[in-house]
Amino acid sequence: MNExxxxxxxxxxxxxxxxxVTYLPAGFPTVAGGxxxxxxxxxxGADVVEIGLPHSDPVLDGxxxxxxxxxALRGGLRIRDVMRTVREAYxxxxxxxxxxxxxxxxxRYGIERFAGELADAGxxxxxxxxxxxxxxxxxRRHATEHGLATVFVVAPNTTDxxxxxxxxxxxxxxxxxxLMGVTGARDSVSDAAGSLVRRVRAATDLPVCVGIGISNAAQAAQVAGFADGVIVGSAMVRAILDAPDQASGLAAVRTLTTELADGVRQPHQVGRFDREWHPTGGRRRPLGDHP
Known part of the structure; x- marks a missing residue:
């Protein structure tokens, strides 16, 4: 794991x-703007950021x-711009x-080349x-050599x-x-999220971060009650898309991130709970509150 x-x-x-954990694509709305x-x-207030490498056929994205x-792609984005984005953000x-x-x-870029350049960029x-x-x-061999983490995605229909x-x-x-389906903000958090986190924890001690469909502080607080991390992407992108200019977009991103950071700090937070679950509701018991 990356230290x-x-x-x-x-x-x-x-x-x-x-x-x-926040997400934004590199090169959006421009390389410098991104x-x-x-x-x-x-x-x-974000602890970690995911930088998207834009793809011409993003089948899993909304x-x-x-x-x-x-x-980003119409603006001429290249992988070197993604590496620049990583480097400057870090x-x-x-x-x-x-x-x-x-x-x-x-x-296509080359596995060893990509891993090496990503590590060099921080x-x-x-x-x-x-x-x-x-x-x-x-x-994974090249990632391990360069001290890079490899994160895989699981979904509610993933078998044990x-x-x-x-x-x-x-x-x-x-x-x-x-949830199943493409990325995008939703009006509510899927009921399947808590069950999936419980199943993942039965298989590993790795932290479990939940994403897709989280767009506001209330949803972030809800997910923070049972997950180790809360991932927000589409809502960040939407904040920039809806802004009339770059300055307004940056202000909107700052406001949204601050609200989300407050949300993950609401009561019923991760650190107050162990990994046991109530038989109803999927909510974990506070430490020291076992029958």
């Missing part, structure tokens, strides 16, 4: 809260992130910076959206056997998708 990432997640746990927005989230990816804040990517761009690791665990050996396989191969944390 910086491990320390950030452990620090949140010691503070009796979930970690806040760097400024990413730094704004880290300066406003219309909001697809729009941002299209803007150097400015000292916080863990992950790249979230589909596998094809990395494979990156903490990669979230690999569509790389099957059984085909991930070459990547598959969860164990992902848990044994991954590092950093497990990304738990709160």
């Amino acid at each position: 910086l990432l491990a320390c950030a997640l452990a620090k949140a746990k010691q503070e009796n809260r979930a970690a806040l 760097i400024a927005a990413i730094q704004a989230t880290l300066d406003s 219309p909001v992130i697809q729009t941002a990816d299209d803007i 150097q400015a804040t000292g916080k863990p910076v992950l790249v979230m990517s589909y596998w094809n761009p990395i494979a 990156g903490a690791g990669c979230i690999l959206l569509d790389l099957p665990v059984q085909e991930s050996g070459p990547w 056997a598959r969860l164990r396989e992902v848990a044994s191969a991954g590092s950093g944390f497990v990304y738990a998708s709160s």
Whole structure:
């Protein structure tokens, strides 16, 4: 596991809260504008940031992130710009910076080359959206050599056997998708999220961070009651898309991040609970409150 990432997640746990993980694509709305927005989230309370590597066929992403990816690609984004974004975000804040990517761009760029450049830029690791665990050996070898975490994504329909396989191969944390379907803000958090976190914890001691569908402080507080981390992406992108200009977009991102950071610090936080679950509601008991 990448030490910086491990320390950030452990620090949140010691503070009796979930970690806040934000997501924004590189190159959106421009390379420089994207760097400024990413730094704004880290300066406003995010513990970790995921930087998306825009893809021309983002099959797992909803219309909001697809729009941002299209803007970045039409602006001429290249992988060197992604590495610049990682480097500047890390150097400015000292916080863990992950790249979230589909596998094809990395494979075409060169696995060893990508891993080496990401590590040189100060990156903490990669979230690999569509790389099957059984085909991930070459990547994981190079990631381990460079001290990079490898984060895999699981969903409510992931079998227990598959969860164990992902848990044994991954590092950093497990990304738990709160629902089936593409990314995007939702009006409420899926009931499946708590059950999935419980199942993941039965398979691994890695932290479990929940994403997809979380868009406001109330939802962040709800998820913080049972997860080690709360991941917010589409709502961040939407804040920039809806803004009339870059300055307004940065202000909106700062405001949203501050509200989310407050949300993960609400009562019923992660650090106050152990890993046992009530038979009803999926909510964990406070420490020392066992019958």
